[in-house]
Amino acid sequence: MKKMLSLLKNRADLEIIASWIKEGSTVLDLGCGDGNLLYYLTHSKNIKGMGIEIDLERMINCIEKGIPVVEHDLNQKFDNIRDMAYDYVILSQTIQELQYPDLLIEEILRIGKYGIVSFPNFGHFKIRVNLFLNGRMPKSSVLPYDWYNTPNIHLMTLKDFKVFCKERNIKILKTHYITGNRYRKNLLFPNLFAEGCVILISK
């Protein structure tokens, strides 16, 4: 099992996601990369999984692992998936790269009973300090890009996301905060101190 967990490459968010998913469920992973999470879940939790990816090499790595994977632009609707077709729909570290994040979240909760999203928190104090003192767009290990070449076109804070969910009547069922390589259930002033988060949502 430990060996299997190493598949998740010490990515705290993936470990949390894996721990939330129930045995034998159906899982759709949006932006599934090399298919490691789905492979792990297939063999440790007996789930039926499917991945969505656009990078060819990554798709081939999924195929090698026996993970079904389909090319699909996440900025497009999933006309090919029925309502509530999946138990869980995962969107890890991708939400900030989308053109229409709001539409995809609605779409996730149409095709899945639960949505699991993870994203970097732009409200973290280091980022705030950075912007305040330098007056330039902040960079960090999770956000290493310049303003002109960043794929992260829709950055938000933890608070932004919570407000968004409230406005849309989306229930936040669980939240885990990430600091460094660790994750925790409780954190004081999370919008200041969490570098990232994983959130379980439903309608």
Added chain:
Amino acid sequence: MRKNVGIVKTHYLTVAEKPEDYIKLDSGRKFGPITVAYETYGKINEKNNNAVLICHALSGDAHVAGYHGEIGKKPGWWENAVGPGKAIDTDKYFVICSNVLGGCSGTTGPSSINPQTGKPYGSTFPVVTIGDMVKVQKRLLDRLKIKKLLAVIGGSMGGMQALEWTLRYPEMCNAGIIIAATSRLSPQSIAFNAVGRNAIITDPRWKNGNYYGKKVPADGLAIARMIGHITYLSDASMHKKFGRRLQHKTKFSYDFSKEFQIESYLDHQGTKFVERFDANSYLYVTKAMDYFDVAKVYGKGSLIKAFERIKSRMLVISFTSDWLFPPYQSKEIVNGLMKQQKDVTYINIESSYGHDAFLLEIETEAKVISKFLDATLQKIESNREESL
């Protein structure tokens, strides 16, 4: 030279011999006996779970890999994908390929002798469908004692047969690999086939299909092939391969000779084709393609409903510049499978070769196929262990 399966021979086997065993065609007519031309490579394993059936395209035959006569001569039509260590690895898998019903490369078709009359069938040959071709392949596998296929694979019309297999015999296919194909021809594709057939039928030598032993409708068949070839290429690949270059000269001759390279290429393809293909088979096989429509047959018009019965893992591959069976048609298959939450993988490979890409753009395609087959075999083996 890359490793290959060596010198191979086509085998022949007769199925549906007695009237009670005749195959019931989709048209309602019963038909037999049928001789099937086929080749096999590799060995069936002890568990009988490594058989791969390859289905050929319109002008293909049973000779998919290796050489006939001597090494280097007459390679199989998918020699770059089938063989030891290749995409469809004959060291691991037992590979079977047979010529289609209605064809002209050994399997019974319009040019075969009707045992009841002692003369070639010609136009008395029944109209067949892709489904009928698959029924004949099933009879062949029964005789070879193959109970379940690891995978059925095909490109173009071969992909249609592969799709038909997963629908007609879902219990028999662990995986279906559908390359550069469609679940039904678009009116545009039917139009090209219709022009090809018209070229043959209007050739005065066609004589209602009864030209055997006389001069064949070579002009009509050559034109049909030229039209076909145009649809297999792409605007970009024609630019690259021929441009506006002239053949053997630099100046226009201001006449109607075949001046441009593309003209002489098409002419050459047409002439070459007449030497190896029967005009009537071209009519029958293209008609079978036109009739193909799995939504109609299995889903009362709905592709999604049709796919409910599929039990195979599915791999769908398309090529970006294919305008005969464009990516959107593969995507339709994928969308239907996704709606049914089937095990489906879809890759749209970047290529400028057009429809022919499935034979030429081999690198990515080979990688994808070999990994998919490996993973499928692994899945079967682990399921087997669990059930033991």
